[in-house]
Amino acid sequence: MINLWRRAVLIVVCVVPSLAVNAGWWEVWQAGMEFDLNSAREHALATIAADPNSADAVAAASWWLANIEDLPEPEEVLTAVDNGRDPELGFILERVAARLGARPPAGALTTAELAGTFGVFSALDLDRNVVPPDSELPPLGTTWSDPAVPFHLLMRTADAWHGPPRAMMADGVFLVSWTLDAAAEMNGWMVVEARGGYNLELDGRPVDRRRNCGQVDPGAAWYRLRLAQGLHRLRLEVASPDGPEVRLSLLDDQGRPIKGVTRIDQADGGWANSEITAALPPASAELSQRLEAENASAPEFLLAAQLARVRSDPAGEYRWIERSRGVDTEDPWAALALARHFITTDGGVPGAERARYIGQLLRAASTIPGSRLFERSVAMREGRGEDAEKILDQLVADHPDDSRVLRIWVRESVRRGWVREAEEGLAQLEADLPGSLAVTDLRLEVLASLERWRERDSLLRALAVATPVETRWIGQMASSCLVGEAAAATASLAPEVMDPDLDVQLVTLLLENGDIGTAGAELKLARERWGDLRVFDELGLLLAGDNHEALLATLAGALDRDPSNLQLLTLSWRNGTEPFFAPFAVESSDFIGKYRDLGEDVDAVLLLDQAVERIFVDGSSLYYYHGLTRANTPVGARRASVLQPLPDAHILNIRILKPDGGVVVPSDIQPGQGGITLSDVDPGDIVEEEYVAWVGPTGASRDGHLPPYIYRFADPDRAFGLSEYILLVPPEVDIQVDGNFEGLERSEKEWQDLRMLYWRAENVPPMPTEPFAPPAQDLMPWLNYGFGVSWQDVGDAVRDRVLPALRSSPELREWTREVLVGETPEEQLDSLVEALVETVERGNGEISVADTAGESFGRRRGNRLGIVAAVLVEAGWDVDLILTRPWTDRDQRLQVPTLDAFPVALLRVALDGDEIWFDSREERRGVGSIHALFQGSDGLVLPLSDSRLPVVRIETLPTFPNPDLVDELAVRATVAADGGVNIAFTMPLRGGQATRLLERLESVPEDQVGMVYRQMALSMFPGADTVDGEVEKTEDGATIRLEITVPGGCDAEDGELVCRSLILANPVVPTLARLPERTYPLMLRVPIERRIQLDLVPPPGWEPKKRKPRQMDAEWGSVSETLEMVGASLQSVLHISLPAQTVPPTDYRVFARFCQAIDELTTRPPRLERIESRPPTQ
Structure with a gap:
């Protein structure tokens, strides 16, 4: 060397x-x-x-x-x-040395204190100061005992990255900390590399807070640091739903490790003076300042982008690339840089719009040979295998000696079965890159693909004795039955690493290698070092092996620590312990016979719908379900074949019972696979489903329980034989119960030191339905329960998932600068929403926690509400997420908090004191308004701009004018003496009506548009003859205009013309009052508002017959009319109004008579009389 x-x-x-x-x-x-x-x-x-x-x-x-x-x-x-x-150059060179030497980078602190878990939520609680000061931390050396009890341990890792090990991972916040002793004053740099978010403190002072490091904030943050001689305390509160990690380095001005600073265990306070400031390292800072102050060339901006990329700063990288493209929009290098940025930051398959844009960028960069590497990567990601093969073949032909191309070619050769080509490529790589770990990885991969196991094992044995050992090989050794070598390699890391995950790996490998004694000793040491981790209990069971007494003793100890552990319980049941649900289990054949004749007139019958839930004091539970469904028809067979066990359920029994006594047991069901669809289910079959599932508590460090779902005892589509729910509750748990128990048998008693609550319904027919009735799920009997959970907890659980999804992207930020414009907050929001509607398709949901706002914007699809929220939060607005429900559900189901009580999301935003509501379903109409269905309802207010603010319930949402709900039409009817009528029809459409009409017209050939207009005319004016039409797009929708001729539209009767074709009001009785009586309330969820204008132009010698305006006013609604002569024509403006309301069944007959009275008034045809027929004026 x-x-x-x-x-x-x-x-x-x-x-x-x-x-x-x-x-x-x-x-x-x-x-x-x-x-x-x-x-x-x-x-x-x-x-x-x-x-x-x-x-x-x-x-x-x-x-x-x-x-x-x-x-x-x-x-x-x-x-x-x-x-x-x-110093940044030194920082990078130290990472080069670390990669080559299989060691942590010099200057990185390999040993750190780790404490946790604090709080409940991984995103929300990072802003809530849930981590106590040092004086209130458990003493260093406090081992893990339970997720609700904080630990405080010293850990040392192989790569200096620190965070909760897998064996200790839980939702919440963790503390990574160091006490440092500076032998003399030092000046230098501190670098924090992070995944997730962190709050940084130095010597008791808050310094910085970063979120979504490497995705929003830089993944490597630099700080200028001065430490006076003496003791200092560094604390990093870290959290992330995906598991937070940080690596902290102390460097001098050359980027080398600072000398004279050592870590100690003391943390008693009395810290020396210190100064710290976030700052870019000198070269990066000088370049950034110069580029901000003056014009520069495209390469200089791309240099700045590369430095941002070094610091895992996607926002900075994107901004500098865009500056470069601003200098020269045709520059292929800038196009390539932007394509690379999108490819590496998208994180998965992008949307169609983003994919097209990346393709456009790569075409713009096609003069650069290396762009073909990115083209192939994109083709592979998009599943265009043939294109990827063509690109690779061309790359191999043009650049056969390039190691990047060779590595791809070797893998492709193996895939194509070209062994000789793969070997030749590997040989060339090994000659060109001697000692390369990447080439060794590739050699192992190729040998496995070619099933040359002996050669692969020989190579792994050689790697096992290398010093230092590469951790990447250990898993491959174990999978290749080289367990002894893997265990020895793992043991060689022990002097340098203190981490429970390493101890778990070592014990596991020792057990697999048959070294029971050493495994037991190592497991004992691991327990003493880290505490009673759940994974140690699992290893203890493996250690017990065939020793039945040791197994039972170990199992009893493990269940004492974790009594709801389903994996442990299933083992216990197999060893003779009675399951908690056994006393309530139903024998299928006897039960089927009992309900043989039930529900033969429906598609499917749920003969048995049984649930038994055992709740534990920490809020976890075990949920047992047993169902028997008989399919009577092909439709019922399809329904019965779809099963939805709870996630990660332990399947006890799934089978199809045939009428002839045959039994079909599906063979392709996997544990925990979720939804199951059975084949071979025919009419007459019975599908049996039986499983048990674990339901987690509401927080790892907080006792509380919510049910897996609201349990219902009836169904509109199925008959029920027996439906029962049995709840087993510890006596110390104050369970809250809510529901609709009408028609249910209920009981409560003590059972085996538990409270047993019991609900039962038998022989339940399908629930009848009625139009305009409340939702079926509110009418049927239902059950909800829980404990230890408030509406604040429910809101926080939602908020903890929403906040990470508000992550923006550089592209979204650039777009926002152009569209968030206007003099007033409402103008700015309107401008933003208008641009959003034009840019992003509606998608499947208004808000998504599965995709971030930046990702959804990149795909140009879905999550519109989330995008608006993310943009406004970043822009400094006050943003509240409002969870609500239809006004008809207001003040209901509040006794027991649930996650599904408020299913609808709205926004309430404010800037400079101006409050604006926003309903994204209404698009631009939703700016400053919400749909009438939610006006006046209640809801939960979830502050997003400041997550420290509490969740509160809003008792009444505001009301707004609802012009979109007013059905308007205007008709000018010119009547001929023979009764023919020429009609000029005008009707404005808004919202979904306008969208559907425009889409319909755009979908038909041009020569068939007239037919669409004719169909519309005939639906309103039967007997219409000639029809001409047009549709005009308007700011808030569209306006349709029709010119219609209706021969015989007015009939001659008793010397009058009776114009029945001009009855423009639709009757309400067929819609609202067609039933003779009602079982359920009639709910008019949104108001009915109609404004009908008729300008009636009589033929010469005729005039409209004199009458009084139509008027009616009742508690259910009103009819009003204004009449005015405009020249020779009579203008009638008819208003029909039925407010949103609930009509109880007892009032339905009166309401029906009211509807009949409305129809009698509004469906009177216009009449014309001859002028000479009037009596002479006295």
Whole structure:
């Protein structure tokens, strides 16, 4: 190795004079993308050596780190410069050395204190100061005992990344901390690399807070640091739903480890003076300041983008790339940089719009040879295998010696079954890149694909004795039956690593290797070091093996610590313990016979619908379900074949019972697979489903329980034989129960030291339905229960999932700058929503927690409400998420909080005191309004801008004008003497009506549009003859205009013309009052408002017959009319109004008579009389 380094120094000395003038990061990147890795390597060495304090040197080193597996002598960069270097350059070079030496980077703190769990939520509680001060932490050395009890332990990792190990992972916040002793005053840098979010404190003072590191905030944050002589305390509160991790490095001004600062265990306070400021390292700071102050070239902006990429700062990278594209929109290098940015930050298959844009960028960069690598990557990601093959074949033909192409080609050769080509490619790689770990990985992969296990085992044995051992090989050794080698390799890490996950791995490997004694000793040490982790109980069971007494004793101890552990319980049941549900189990054959004749007139019968739930004091529970469904018809067979067990359920029994006594047991059901669809279910079959599932508590560190779902005892589509729910509750748990228990048998008693609550319904027919009735789920008997949960907890549970989904993206931020414009807050919101509707399709939901706002915007589909919320939160608005429900449900189901009580999401936003409501379903009409269905309802207010604010219930949502709900139409009817009528019809449409009409017209050929207009005319004016139409788009929808001729539209009767074709009001009785009586209330969820204008123009010698305006006013609604002569015509404006209301069944007959009276008034035809027929005026 020393000879290699000497050779590297000689190379640098020789290369620098010839390349120093022209070498820079730009040349490095160009050479790399032109498949000239050798020149790129030489340029990188020369750039670093020429000016190690420059931004170019930092970027060149980052290129080296990114391509380390493709360089023949990657260690040579470590001697390219000695002193006088930028600290960020030193930071990167230390990571190069760490990669090559299989060790943590120098300067990174490998040992840290870890404490937790604090709080309940991984996103929400990071802003709530849930981590106590040092004086209130448990003493260092406090082991893990329960998720609700904080631990405080010292850990040391192989890569200096610190966070909760898998064995201790739970929702909430963790504390990573260090007490440092500075022997003398030091000045330098601190770098925090993070995944997730963190709050940074130094010596008791808050310093910084970062969220979504590497996705929104930079993944590597730099701080200028001064520590006075003495003790100092660093604390990082970390949290992330995916598991937080941080790595902290202390560096001098050269990027080397700071000397004279050591970690100690003391944490008693009395900290020395210190100063810390977030700052970019010098080269990056100088470049950024210069580019902000003056115009620059495209390569300089791309250099700044590369430095942002080094710090895992996607927002900064995107901004600098866009600045570069602003200089030259045709620059292929900027297009390639942006395509690379999108490909690496999308995180998965992008939406169609993003995919098209990436393709456009890559076509713009097609003059750069390296763009083909990205093209192939995109083709593979999008499933375009044939395109990917063509691109690869061309790459191999054009650049057969490039190691990046060779690695891809070797894998593809194996896939195609071309063994010789794969071997030749591997041989070339091993010759070009001796000692490369990536090539070794590829060799192992190829040997496994070709099933050459003996050669693979030999190679793994050689790797097992390498020093230091690469952790990446250990799993492959174990999977290749080299368990002894894997265990020895794991044990070799023990002196350098203190981590429960490593101890779990070691004990597991020792057990697999048959070394029971050593495994037992290591497990005992691990328990003493870390506490009674659940995974240790599982290892203890494996250790007990065939020793039945030891197994039972170990199992009893494990269940005492974790009594609801389903995996442990199923083992206990197999060893003779009676399951909790056994006393209530139903024998299928006897039960089927009892209900043989039930429900033969329906598609399906749920003969048995039984649930038994055992609740534990921590809020967890075990849920047992047994169902028997008989299919009577093909429709019923399809319904019976679809099963929905709870997630990760332990299946006890799923089978199909045939009428002839045959039994079909599906063979392809996997544990925990979720939804199950059975084949071979025919009419007459009975499907049996039996499972038990674990239901978690509402928080790992908080006792509380919510049921898996609201249990219902009836169904509109099925008859029920026996439906029962049995709840087993510890006496110390104060369970709250809510529901509709009408028609249910209820009981409560003590049972085996538990409270047994029992609900039962038998021989329940399908629930009848009625139009305009309340939702079926509110009418049938139902049950809800829980304990230890408030509406604040429910809101926080939702908020904890929503807040991470508000993550923006650089692209979304750039778009926001252009569209969030206007003089007033309402104008700004209206501008934003208008642009959003034009840019992002509606998708499947208005708000999504599965996708972030930035991801949804990148796909241009769905999550509109989430995008608006994310934009406004970032822009500094006050944003509240309002969870609500239809006004008809207001004040109901409040006794027991549930997650599904308020299923509808709205926004309430404010800026400078101006409050605006927003309903994204209504698009632009939803700015400053919400749908009438939710006006006046109640809801939960979830503050998003400041998550420290509490969740509160809003008792009454505001009301707004509802012009969109007013059905308007205007008709000018010119009547001829023969009764024919020429009609000019105008009707404005808004919202979904307008959208559907426009889509319908756009979907038909142009020569068939007239037919659409004719169909519309005939639906309103039977007998219409000629029809001409047009549709005009308006700001809030569309307006349809029709010119219609109706021969015989008015009939001659008793000397009058009776114009029945001009009855424009639709009757309400067929819609609202067609039933003779009602069982359930009639709910008019949204008001009915109609405004009908008729301008009646009589023929010469005729005039409208005199009458009084139609008027009626009742508690259910009103009819009013204004009449006015406009010239020779009579203008009638008829208003029909029925407010949103609930009509009890007892009032239905009166309401029906009211509807009949409305129809009698509104369906009177206009009449004309001859002028001469009037009596002479006196």
